[in-house]
Amino acid sequence: MIKTKKLNCGTTVVMEKIPHLQSVALGTWVRAGAVDEPASIAGVSHYIEHMMFKGTERRTAKEIASDVDKIGGQFNAFTGKEATCYYIKTLSDNVDRAAEILLDMILNSNMDAQEMEKERNVIREEIKMIQDTPDDDVHDTVCELVFKGNPLGNSIIGTPETLDHIDRAALTGYLSREYTRDSMVIAIAGNFDEERICSLFEDQLTKLAEKKEKKEHDFQPYGPRYKVKTKDIEQSHISLAIPGVSMVDDDYYAMGLLSNIMGGSMSSRLFQNIREQKGLAYSVYSVSSSFSNAGYFNIYAGVAHEKIGNAIAGIKEELENLRQKGVTEEELSTAKEQMKSTYIFAQENVNGRMFSIGKNMALCGRIQSSEEVIEGFNKVTMEDMVRVAERICDLKRYCGAAVTNKDFDLKKIMEA
Secondary structure (H helix, E strand, C coil): CEEEEECCCCCEEEEEECCCCCEEEEEEEECCCHHHCCHHHCCHHHHHHHHCCCEECCCEHHHHHHHHHHCCCEEEEEECCCCEEEEEEEEHHHHHHHHHHHHHHHHHECCCHHHHHHHHHHHHHHHHHHHCCHHHHHHHHHHHHHCCCCHHHCCCCCCHHHHHCCCHHHHHHHHHHHCCHHHEEEEEEECCCHHHHHHHHCCHHHHCCCCCCCCCCCCCCCCCCEEEEECCCCCEEEEEEEECCCCCCCCHHHHHHHHHHHHCCCCCHHHHHHHHHCCCEEEEEEEEEECCCCEEEEEEEEECHHHHHHHHHHHHHHHHHHHHHCCCHHHHHHHHHHHHHHHHHHHCCHHHHHHHHHHHHHHHCCCCCHHHHHHHHHCCCHHHHHHHHHHHCCHHHCEEEEEECCCCCHHHHHHC
16 A cells, blocks of 8 residues: 655655565655756756765765665666656665665765766766667657757756866755755655654755745747767667657556557567568667656667668558557557556566656656556557547657768658
8 A cells, every 4th residue: 555644844755565575665756857957057967866976974985885785775876857766775674774875865965076077077978878879869869859949858968068067066056956855755665664764754854945946948839850860880770759648648548558559569560560571670669758747659760771761661651550540459458468567567576666656756746556557557448549549640740860870861751
């Protein structure tokens, strides 16, 4: 059973107790990510995430790592478009110490100027790594195209140029504005004492500002956009995307099922057409990505340079087939079983459960039980599938990105 509690300090704790386990996953979610950043310091949320591991008033960077090791913990963090999460998975007996380490990092990090310079170089190398990984690069590029003029188009990692603008004052100023009590959610799943967990965090976060200032954004209307990046690589990477659904959209479950039918498995339409029948790609798939107030549907293929046109023609063929014939009852039934299985498999891991309840509470302010999620998939009808298919079946409305070895007119190919 999932429980929530608002602490005296204003922060929400969301808890899912699983008594038969001997482990626990504890995460601190902060509603601060790329969408919150001024363009001049793009990547600052990710920079802060790195710096949280570099030492506090009580611990050096090595001591943070050693103290997690002493409790047998698994420790990490990640930054997204809308939130940052710091988490520890450990034995249930060690949850008090895990909570203390996370609180020490959040509240007492030094943000040392010398360590900042070291970490700036580390992040530069991370940027190079992404640029040297063309499938990552093409996904980031198409997301920026779909959400151009929308904060969701902001880069999570930033650029070498914006990194240079992030000095200690910019970093700590952003930290004080965005890491507030009302923007923070403590999520925990596993075997633990609920009252004890709440007491560990009850008044600890008062050092943070109470409320985060609400931002107003002027959104640019969506329109198809195209970008080709040329690199000396052996394979071309194509990503075609269109606006999709948010996490709270009525069609959230239907879009997930449609994405599964189109490109979510080895029996999916895109996989069977592009890989199995035409032999054009080793990797081809689709995915529906959702945020708190928007989302996008994305088709990816990695193909030989000379086969780009053929692959896009195959994708267009499947989208046209979707428009004309829709999906079958058998496809919908199969997709439901696959999506429910994927969800349930993730729920059999305490990290998976913590990520689910933490993300939903931080971004949407509500939690769906496992039963509600399963029912969400089960109740999708054929009429729902017709409606969501209309959102994605016209290739001329898609944005297109490619990372390849020579420039070409991607727009012309997609509109042919």
